[in-house]
Amino acid sequence: MVTGEFDVEILEDLINQGYEGQELLDQFKRVRSVVPAALEQMFADIIEKYDGKFYTMEEVFGDE
Numbered sequence: 001m002v003t004g005e006f007d008v009e010i011l012e013d014l015i016n017q018g019y020e021g022q023e024l025l026d027q028f029k030r031v032r033s034v035v036p037a038a039l040e041q042m043f044a045d046i047i048e049k050y051d052g053k054f055y056t057m058e059e060v061f062g063d064e
Contacts, residue, residue: 006035 010031011024019027050060 007032010035 010028014024014027014031
């Protein structure tokens with residue numbers, strides 16, 4: 001369950017996209033509701049890609 005960790009980022013993104021008023025609220029609720037599934041999928045993809053092995057941040061993301 002999402003407990004607000006990404007609320008500020010979600011709101012900033014939606015405001016930057018031009019949403020306001022009731023439409024902003026509706027979009028916020030929609031986006032916030034899909035975050036848990038998106039995070040779960042992201043973690044599953046990472047586990048699959050790296051076969052459950054541990055890597056350093058440099059190995060995963062490079063030296064950038």
